[in-house]
Amino acid sequence: MDQRVHEHAETLVDWSARIEPGEDVVVHVGEGAHDLGVAVAAALGERGANLLARYSSSEMSRAYLRAHGDDFEEDPEFEQALYERADSVLSLRGTRNTRAAADVADDRQQAYAGARQGIREARLDTDWVSTVHPTRALAQQAGMSYEAYREFVYDAVLRDWASLAEEMDRLKTLLDDGSEVRLRKEDGTDLTLDIEDRTAVNSAATVAYDSHNLPSGEVFTAPADAAGTVTFDVPMTIRGRRVRDVQLTLKDGVVVDIEAGAGEDVLASVVETDGGSRRFGELGVGMNRGIDRVTDQILFDEKMAGTVHLALGRAYDATLPEGESGVESAVHVDLITDMETDSSLEIDGEVVQRNGQFRWEDGFGV
Amino acid sequence: MDQRVHEHAETLVDWSARIEPGEDVVVHVGEGAHDLGVAVAAALGERGANLLARYSSSEMSRAYLRAHGDDFEEDPEFEQALYERADSVLSLRGTRNTRAAADVADDRQQAYAGARQGIREARLDTDWVSTVHPTRALAQQAGMSYEAYREFVYDAVLRDWASLAEEMDRLKTLLDDGSEVRLRKEDGTDLTLDIEDRTAVNSAATVAYDSHNLPSGEVFTAPADAAGTVTFDVPMTIRGRRVRDVQLTLKDGVVVDIEAGAGEDVLASVVETDGGSRRFGELGVGMNRGIDRVTDQILFDEKMAGTVHLALGRAYDATLPEGESGVESAVHVDLITDMETDSSLEIDGEVVQRNGQFRWEDGFGV
Numbered sequence: 226m227d228q229r230v231h232e233h234a235e236t237l238v239d240w241s242a243r244i245e246p247g248e249d250v251v252v253h254v255g256e257g258a259h260d261l262g263v264a265v266a267a268a269l270g271e272r273g274a275n276l277l278a279r280y281s282s283s284e285m286s287r288a289y290l291r292a293h294g295d296d297f298e299e300d301p302e303f304e305q306a307l308y309e310r311a312d313s314v315l316s317l318r319g320t321r322n323t324r325a326a327a328d329v330a331d332d333r334q335q336a337y338a339g340a341r342q343g344i345r346e347a348r349l350d351t352d353w354v355s356t357v358h359p360t361r362a363l364a365q366q367a368g369m370s371y372e373a374y375r376e377f378v379y380d381a382v383l384r385d386w387a388s389l390a391e392e393m394d395r396l397k398t399l400l401d402d403g404s405e406v407r408l409r410k411e412d413g414t415d416l417t418l419d420i421e422d423r424t425a426v427n428s429a430a431t432v433a434y435d436s437h438n439l440p441s442g443e444v445f446t447a448p449a450d451a452a453g454t455v456t457f458d459v460p461m462t463i464r465g466r467r468v469r470d471v472q473l474t475l476k477d478g479v480v481v482d483i484e485a486g487a488g489e490d491v492l493a494s495v496v497e498t499d500g501g502s503r504r505f506g507e508l509g510v511g512m513n514r515g516i517d518r519v520t521d522q523i524l525f526d527e528k529m530a531g532t533v534h535l536a537l538g539r540a541y542d543a544t545l546p547e548g549e550s551g552v553e554s555a556v557h558v559d560l561i562t563d564m565e566t567d568s569s570l571e572i573d574g575e576v577v578q579r580n581g582q583f584r585w586e587d588g589f590g591v
Numbered sequence: 592m593d594q595r596v597h598e599h600a601e602t603l604v605d606w607s608a609r610i611e612p613g614e615d616v617v618v619h620v621g622e623g624a625h626d627l628g629v630a631v632a633a634a635l636g637e638r639g640a641n642l643l644a645r646y647s648s649s650e651m652s653r654a655y656l657r658a659h660g661d662d663f664e665e666d667p668e669f670e671q672a673l674y675e676r677a678d679s680v681l682s683l684r685g686t687r688n689t690r691a692a693a694d695v696a697d698d699r700q701q702a703y704a705g706a707r708q709g710i711r712e713a714r715l716d717t718d719w720v721s722t723v724h725p726t727r728a729l730a731q732q733a734g735m736s737y738e739a740y741r742e743f744v745y746d747a748v749l750r751d752w753a754s755l756a757e758e759m760d761r762l763k764t765l766l767d768d769g770s771e772v773r774l775r776k777e778d779g780t781d782l783t784l785d786i787e788d789r790t791a792v793n794s795a796a797t798v799a800y801d802s803h804n805l806p807s808g809e810v811f812t813a814p815a816d817a818a819g820t821v822t823f824d825v826p827m828t829i830r831g832r833r834v835r836d837v838q839l840t841l842k843d844g845v846v847v848d849i850e851a852g853a854g855e856d857v858l859a860s861v862v863e864t865d866g867g868s869r870r871f872g873e874l875g876v877g878m879n880r881g882i883d884r885v886t887d888q889i890l891f892d893e894k895m896a897g898t899v900h901l902a903l904g905r906a907y908d909a910t911l912p913e914g915e916s917g918v919e920s921a922v923h924v925d926l927i928t929d930m931e932t933d934s935s936l937e938i939d940g941e942v943v944q945r946n947g948q949f950r951w952e953d954g955f956g957v
Binding site: 247249251254256259262263264266267268269270271273275276277278279280281282284285286288289290291292293294296298301302303304306307309310311 | 613615625630633646647651654659669677
């Protein structure tokens with residue numbers, strides 16, 4: 226087996242999930258993630274943890290959901306009991322076909338998810354971490370050869386996380402202390418975001434930092450208010466449709482105008498979901514230099530160094546002051562803008578990043 | 592997908608496990624059993640059952656066990672809780688390599704199994720059923736092409752189970768009413784087994800008959816005593832070693848002599864395990880006419896019509912009078928003898944089967 230698969234597993238178990246001897250660990254193995262499953266099993270065995278492997282098969286889910294009616298039992302007890310007692314849940318994604326569930330009706334999927342809120346909460350209460358094993362299907366979605374895609378994934382995953390966490394902490398401190406973020410680009414972007422009293426999350430791919438994805442490498446917070454215009458020039462797929470060259474205009478925190486080179490109607494339908502879907506629930510800054518290209522997988526794209534993303538919809542609790550609820554919504558749709566050229570990110574009037582370079586980096590010219 | 596995979600899934604879910612709407616079903620999917628997993632998921636969805644899929648990967652188990660020390664936590668709570676609440680456990684075996692765990696030390700495997708008695712009991716307390724999806728590795732072990740092996744498996748699995756159950760009930764009644772079974776073959780076999788007060792199990796591949804394997808098709812009971820000589824001319828693999836042409840001699844229920852054309856030392860070590868391993872814990876009569884050849888997989892071989900098997904070691908509780916304990920042992924090793932030629936099976940002095948034909952079958956010549 227490729228040695229990097231073992232390094233991936235060890236990063237996941239040690240840095241990300243911080244597994245201790247005797248912990249009860251559920252591992253979800255995707256259809257195409259078998260090799261990573263084997264490496265994770267070895268790492269868990271070495272650390273003396275208890276392992277229960279689940280099979281995350283999109284084809285089984287599809288078959289089950291299509292055959293089932295719309296009435297699902299709420300939180301089946303056997304599954305709830307499992308996650309309530311688990312210390313960690315490690316999800317090894319890695320599909321063999323990104324469209325495997327394309328013919329399951331949205332309503333059916335939502336009914337299923339809706340009946341499982343308790344199980345979902347129990348799972349999110351554990352030290353859960355989600356990661357991706359490179360498969361041919363994911364390489365295809367990224368428009369890449371399998372070999373090149375594997376290089377890409379391991380560059381993103383096998384970082385010096387401790388040192389990246391330190392660098393990200395600098396940005397977190399600036400955001401925590403700041404009141405206002407301003408994004409400016411020559412393409413017409415000029416957006417002001419109120420972040421007073423919010424706490425940024427240093428998303429360093431470890432539960433120790435309340436960060437649950439490997440790879441990660443972003444600092445994010447939740448704006449309380451937003452005004453201005455912002456373009457999202459990184460193309461992406463939303464609800465199975467291509468979306469590119471988006472321009473949103475906001476007033477009093479609410480989206481008042483949408484334009485897009487493609488997928489404008491998809492965005493319009495996202496925005497119309499509920500009250501929260503018209504607002505930005507997240508401002509994130511990508512800082513993972515191992516991610517140097519767009520692969521149409523949000524887990525990677527939004528972490529790319531030199532990008533900023535804003536999400537329509539739900540805010541993460543960790544960013545909010547105690548007792549305050551931020552944007553609430555059924556959706557959380559990230560949109561990404563490239564800050565590498567003719568761009569700046571200011572906090573309280575000071576330029577913190579220009580053309581993708583932070584002010585503490587060599588080559589930052591004021 | 593081959594239509595027979597769906598028929599297999601429906602036989603498993605309906606005839607074998609008797610799944611009802613709302614039941615909590617754990618499905619164990621072997622590395623090579625994905626297709627059957629998909630078909631079972633569809634069948635469970637259709638019946639409105641709740642599904643939790645586990646991944647039964649021999650390669651993950653191997654990696655985990657090799658990396659782990661010999662000290663395993665007793666019955667990890669998260670796993671115990673899952674099985675205690677499950678209504679059914681369906682195991683879809685189907686390995687990609689029958690020797691995948693060949694380099695895990697026996698001691699390690701035993702330590703692992705030994706620490707999980709509570710979980711094992713909880714699983715056996717459910718309506719559990721174990722079945723096999725045909726894989727290339729299993730075809731190879733059987734010495735067959737993949738195509739021919741699939742035909743073989745579906746012939747064995749897709750029976751008219753209700754009608755076979757009726758036929759098997761005739762033999763069960765004779766065994767329940769009888770006191771003594773005598774096996775005779777021209778090769779020197781002459782064995783007398785005391786079955787007074789024992790209850791035979793009609794193993795018709797359904798939990799409704801306390802039968803937990805699909806395929807099944809045998810009637811078995813537990814002898815209280817045995818004397819005489821018996822040959823086992825069906826070759827098999829025991830503990831990874833070939834065993835053939837075995838002849839055992841018993842006195843007062845205990846093996847006193849072992850001879851074998853191959854694997855004599857393996858058998859000697861089985862017999863020396865403990866007090867119970869010197870005795871026969873099971874007498875079984877194969878009645879599945881879909882199984883017409885030896886494939887070196889005990890789940891199939893021992894069900895083959897025209898064979899009788901005897902197991903060294905542990906007896907099944909279901910066969911014993913209330914409160915009585917039969918043979919107790921850490922082992923249960925089946926040995927098979929072919930009754931197709933120059934053979935007879937008598938109950939209380941009456942010939943019930945001659946040369947593989949029962950007395951209620953056409954062609955039975957007294």
